[in-house]
Amino acid sequence: MNPPSDQELIERWRGQPAPLLPLLHAFHDRDGYLSEAALRQVGLALRIPLADLYGTVTFYHHFSRTPGGKSRTRVCDGPICKLHGCDRLMAELGGEPMACSGRCDEPVAVLRGDQVLVGTQASALASHPSLLPPPNPGGLEECCFAHIRESGRATLAGYRRSGGYAAIERCLAGSTPAQLLDLVEHSGLAGRGGAGFPTARKWRAVAAASGAPKTVVCNADEGEPGCFKDRALLDHDPHALIEGMLLAAFATGATRGFIYLRYEYPDTQAILERAIEEARAARLLGAGILGAKFDFELYVRRGAGAYICGEETSLLNSLEGKHPFPRNRPPYPVTHGFEDRPTAVNNVETLVSVPPIVARGAAWYAALGRPGHKGTKIISLSGDVLRPGNYEVPIGFPLRELLHVWAGGPRAGRKIQAVTMAGLSGGFLAGEDLEVTLDEPCLRTKKSFLGAGGVMVFDDSRDMLEVARQAMSFFAHESCGKCFPCRIGTQRLTERLSGEAGPADLQSWETEVHDIGSTMMATSACGLGTAAPAITESLLRYFPERVRARFDAVKR
Numbered sequence: 001m002n003p004p005s006d007q008e009l010i011e012r013w014r015g016q017p018a019p020l021l022p023l024l025h026a027f028h029d030r031d032g033y034l035s036e037a038a039l040r041q042v043g044l045a046l047r048i049p050l051a052d053l054y055g056t057v058t059f060y061h062h063f064s065r066t067p068g069g070k071s072r073t074r075v076c077d078g079p080i081c082k083l084h085g086c087d088r089l090m091a092e093l094g095g096e097p098m099a100c101s102g103r104c105d106e107p108v109a110v111l112r113g114d115q116v117l118v119g120t121q122a123s124a125l126a127s128h129p130s131l132l133p134p135p136n137p138g139g140l141e142e143c144c145f146a147h148i149r150e151s152g153r154a155t156l157a158g159y160r161r162s163g164g165y166a167a168i169e170r171c172l173a174g175s176t177p178a179q180l181l182d183l184v185e186h187s188g189l190a191g192r193g194g195a196g197f198p199t200a201r202k203w204r205a206v207a208a209a210s211g212a213p214k215t216v217v218c219n220a221d222e223g224e225p226g227c228f229k230d231r232a233l234l235d236h237d238p239h240a241l242i243e244g245m246l247l248a249a250f251a252t253g254a255t256r257g258f259i260y261l262r263y264e265y266p267d268t269q270a271i272l273e274r275a276i277e278e279a280r281a282a283r284l285l286g287a288g289i290l291g292a293k294f295d296f297e298l299y300v301r302r303g304a305g306a307y308i309c310g311e312e313t314s315l316l317n318s319l320e321g322k323h324p325f326p327r328n329r330p331p332y333p334v335t336h337g338f339e340d341r342p343t344a345v346n347n348v349e350t351l352v353s354v355p356p357i358v359a360r361g362a363a364w365y366a367a368l369g370r371p372g373h374k375g376t377k378i379i380s381l382s383g384d385v386l387r388p389g390n391y392e393v394p395i396g397f398p399l400r401e402l403l404h405v406w407a408g409g410p411r412a413g414r415k416i417q418a419v420t421m422a423g424l425s426g427g428f429l430a431g432e433d434l435e436v437t438l439d440e441p442c443l444r445t446k447k448s449f450l451g452a453g454g455v456m457v458f459d460d461s462r463d464m465l466e467v468a469r470q471a472m473s474f475f476a477h478e479s480c481g482k483c484f485p486c487r488i489g490t491q492r493l494t495e496r497l498s499g500e501a502g503p504a505d506l507q508s509w510e511t512e513v514h515d516i517g518s519t520m521m522a523t524s525a526c527g528l529g530t531a532a533p534a535i536t537e538s539l540l541r542y543f544p545e546r547v548r549a550r551f552d553a554v555k556r
Ligand SMILES: Cc1cc2nc3c(=O)[nH]c(=O)nc-3n(C[C@H](O)[C@H](O)[C@H](O)COP(=O)(O)O)c2cc1C
Pocket: 190, 191, 192, 193, 194, 195, 196, 197, 219, 220, 221, 222, 223, 224, 307, 308, 309, 310, 311, 312, 313, 345, 346, 347, 348, 350, 351, 526, 527, 528
């Protein structure tokens, strides 16, 4: 069959919601790169000035502007793939580096066109479905993972076998949006994407806002290094997400939804599209869902590689075809979100938690947490432990028990030196602070936070200064550049951690590093710039002797 013509591609997407990304992907897939001519066609079709379009396209890491660029080999050089020899593999393959691609449970990840491969040697790279969460070793009750290991779970029949879609059926048969909002509020569910905002409060604000159509956006960008839980949920339980989005739409009055999926999960896109087709065929999506007066259309939109697009307002700009800078707030997405209309942006895990809460009750969910806490959290655990993987733990669970009992502890003869929290955004914990429990109040006392739940483990063979330098270099690379404290600060901190620049005496060096960090925390426009200094601050707190040793070694 002949490849589609330019005009066919344009006609396929013109008039569709959020058309820019899929249209660019259509040209990118067909030609293997984005040519000048393709950009001109897209700009004309969507009425985007060429200069703006050029700026937007080149912002994303994965849109190639040179022939053959799409199929070039990219090798993950995230913190965990670094531990597993990604630099050697990259040299063997002649590949280019890409930021953490969410496969930390089986490093090293390689992307070649739309094929995802994993392995540590060029001769032994394999392509296979993402790993299921390891069995819950504590025998504790789970919410999101309760049925995920059942065979066929990703199909409609498999999902229905364990009561799938009964929650939305029940709501449509007799509940009101207000009752659903009360239920979610009583469950204590809070956002699992990073900021921990109470879900019911967000949904109430969307429900109360004027303006239509309203939108639910699932944030499946999962760009935080060390986080890979959303991929497991999407790959193995896509109908749970669809049902979660239907419930969010019922509660808020939304009639359309988007799943914004990170570029690095091409297999997941196919899984989601299959599940959406199945749901549509069963009248679970579209107009008049299950015969009720309830309409909801759902679309998948694939990102193109940019960590900042996980920030909800960047994500909305990206969906709208604008340059994906974060927006100034207020106004917030709940009143002025997608196309300036009321929008609920929620993380995958947040949405997947809702169907079991409706099915089993708010009190059931709340009681899954340890005393004083409500519910569960998925922790993506990776690095120097024997059994890395996604573990759903009660909120308030001891970190030490997760590391040493559930995940088997470090390799023989090694000790755990440090972990990161919230992927990289929560900085390091080490020493006595490894005794924390996994909940926000406890972690805040250690100047950290749980965030999206990525925990990367480093044993005592690792150089934490080098880990910190790589982390800061990631933030510098991903800083969108909109505000200068972050744009300049992440660069300056990377240079200081590399020993390339800074005052000649240690005390002045430390003072300067603190100054840069506190300015970034106080004045950056979004969470990337306010979180990045946690890396330097925690390095100085836990590893001052390592900093001194490097300092002494660098000739100035
Ligand atoms: C730099 C940055 C990256 C982010 N990346 C993600 C992400 O990949 N996935 C996500 O759900 N939230 C991410 N967030 C948080 C979102 O802005 C937002 O709080 C979240 O999607 C809201 O959903 P929730 O309330 O269900 O957690 C990010 C925030 C920042 C500042």
